[in-house]
Amino acid sequence: MSLVVPPDLLGAALEWLRGLDGVRPERAGELLSDLRGRYPEVRMRLLWQREAATGEYHYDLLFPSPEGSVSLAFAPDRVIPWPLRGGQRSGEQLVLRVNGVDMTMERAVSVLDVLWEDTGLARRLMNAALVEEALATRHTDLSADRLQKAMDAFRRARGLMTPQATLRWMAERGLNHARLEEVVASEAAVAELRREVVDGRVEDFFAAHGEEFDRLRVVRLRYADPDRAAAVAARLRVGAVPPDEMEKDTDPVALAAEEMLAGVATCRMEANGRGDLVALFGAPAVDARAGQVLGPAGLPDGGFCVVRVLAVEPAVLDEVTRRLVEGRIFDDWLAEQRRHAHVEWFWGSRARTDELTTDLRA
Template sequence: MTAVSVTAFAAVLAEAVELLRGLRRRRTAVPEARSLAAAWAATHPEARAQLVVGLRPDSPLVDYDLLVEHPEGGTVALSASPDDGVPWPAEHSAHWAAGNWAAGYLVTVDRVRLRVAEALMLLPRRPYGDRDVHDEIVEQCLLMNETLEDGEPLDDADIRAATEEFRAGHGLRDRASTLAWLAEMSLSGEQFEAFIAGIARRRRFRRRKEAELAPGHFAAHRCDFDRVRALWVTGSQPVNGELLRGVGGLLGCGEAVVTVGARWARDLPAPLRHAAHDTLVGPVAYGDGYLTGIVLERRVGRDDPETLVAAGETAFDEWLAGRRRRASIEWHWL
C-alpha cells in the first residue's frame, strides 16, 4: 500500500462514511451501491476499499460495511446505520447474524459459497507474502469458480504436487502429523482426497493460464524482463554515487544498507529499473530516506523458459486482479 499520513487517512475515512450514508439500502439498489463504491475506491487505490453487502433474511433491506486498509497495517471496518428509529445494536446484531453465517458460510464469490471450515483448511499456516487473509480466501474462491466444470482426470504428479504444497503450507512434516491434522479437522480419507484434488485442479488451471498469457505479456513488457545486476545503497542520508565505484569509500558514510545482486528489471527499486549499463542513479528520495545506485550489467530480456515462467506469473496476477474486480463478493459476517 502506498504510504499515506494519518491525517490523509482520516480524510479518507470521512469520505467513506459519507459514501456509506448515501447508499440506498433496498436489495434492488445493490448494483448501484457496488458501482458507487467501486468508483470511490478507484479514487483512493491506496485504501484497497471493499464493499460488503449483508443480506437480511426475509427482508427487502440490506446492510453495508466498507473495509478499508489502514496505512500502518490491518483493516478498518466501517458501518453506517440510518436514523429510522431502530436501535443500532438491535439492527446491527441482525445484520451480522444473518442467515448465511448461521448456515456456516463465510463468503460467496460468484458461484462459489465457502464455509468457514473450508476456509480454515485452505489457509496455510504461513502468510502468502504481503496479502491478507481476505485476499487469499477470495483468490481461492475465484480459482474454484474457474474449475467448477473441470472434469479432466488428474495424474499422479498433479496429486503429489498438490499434497506436498498443502503439507508444506500447514507444517505437516510426515504421515503421522498429517493423520493427526485429519483427526483434528474430523476429515475422512475420502474427504481429504477430494480436498487435495481441488487444490490440484486449481494448480493445473493456474499453470496453464500462466503458459497461455506469458508470451503476450513478455512481448508487451520486454524491458521489465531484462536481467540486471546492480549495486545500490539506501539510508537516511544521501550518498555520493561516485563512492559506489569503490565500495571501500562507503566506510565513511553513516548507517546505510548496501545491496548487490541480479534481478529482473521489474524487481529493482524503481529508480534503477530502466537505467543503462554503468549508469549512476541518485542520490534520490526513496522510501523514508535516499537511494544511490549503479547498474553493473544489463542483459536484454529473452523469451527463454525461465523468463516466460516469470512473465506468466506476473500476467496471471494481473488477470486474477481483473477477475476479482468483475466478481460478486459477499462476506457473511457474524
C-alpha cells in the first residue's frame, strides 16, 4: 500500500511543526493527537532529539509506509540546523566518571561482552525498539481518569501504598512526577498494544498448544559438582540401577533427603510450567510425564540441576493460564517483527553482529 498524501497535509504538518517551538516532547506528543484527528488515514510518528548545548528540542514528523517514509522537519533560525545535529560533544559520550577516570559509551558497551554470548539482553533491546515503533503510530493518549487508574495500578503492583513510599521510590530512581506519568503512560500504552495483538486469539492458541501450559510437580535437586549431578540422575532413571536397589534409589524424596543430609545438594519440591522446564532442559521436557528424569542441566550461576517429575496437571484455561497464553501470543508477535526488522549495530565486529542478528531472527 502506497503512502497517500492528502493535498493539504504537508502544509498543515509544517505549520504544526512550527508550533512546536519551545514545546517539550510530552506536550508535543499530546498535540500530535490533534493533527492525527484531522488526517486519520495517515500514519504519523513524531521523533525528537535534544541539543545538549542549548537544551532545545528538534522534531521530525515521520510518515511511514511499506514502500518508504517521508520525513518533515522545521528548525528555527536560532538553533542548530538539523543536518548538523549528528555532531556530538565529548560530554555526550560519557556514561560516568570514577576518580577522574572517564567511562565513555564506547568503553561501556565494550564491557558488555555478555551481549554476544547471551542473546537475551539483545532480544530485550530489540523488542523495546519494536514496541516503541508500534506505539509511535497509534493513538495512545490517556484521559486524566485513565491515567489516574493506570497510576493506581502501577503503584499497587510495586507495593507503593502510601505517598511517602511512592516519593521514596521516585527519589531512588531520580524521577519527578512528570517523568513518572510518562513511565505509567508508556506501560499503559504497551498493555493496550498487547490487548490489540492477542484479541480474539487466546482460545484458538490454547486449543492448539494446551499441553505447553501443563503444570509439572517436581523434585528439583541442585548440585555444584556436575559428576555428582550426573550420577544422581542415573540413579533416578528407571533401569539405571540393579533391581534389588530400584525402590530405594528411584524414590526421589528419599534420595533428595539423602543428598541434602550429605551436604552435596539443595532440594525443592515445586510446581513448574512446562515451558519453564523446556527452557531449562530442552526437548526432553516437551512431553515429560510422571516418573521422568530431566537433566542434569547447567544453570546460569554455574550449578547443575536434576529434576524428577512427580505428577503432571493438565492445563485449564483459567485466569493464570490465560495470562500465560497472552504472553506467548505477544512473544510470538514480537518474534515475527524481529524476523522482518531492519537492524543496524553501531559497535562490535561485522561477524559478531551478523551472527547475533541471525539468532534474533530465528
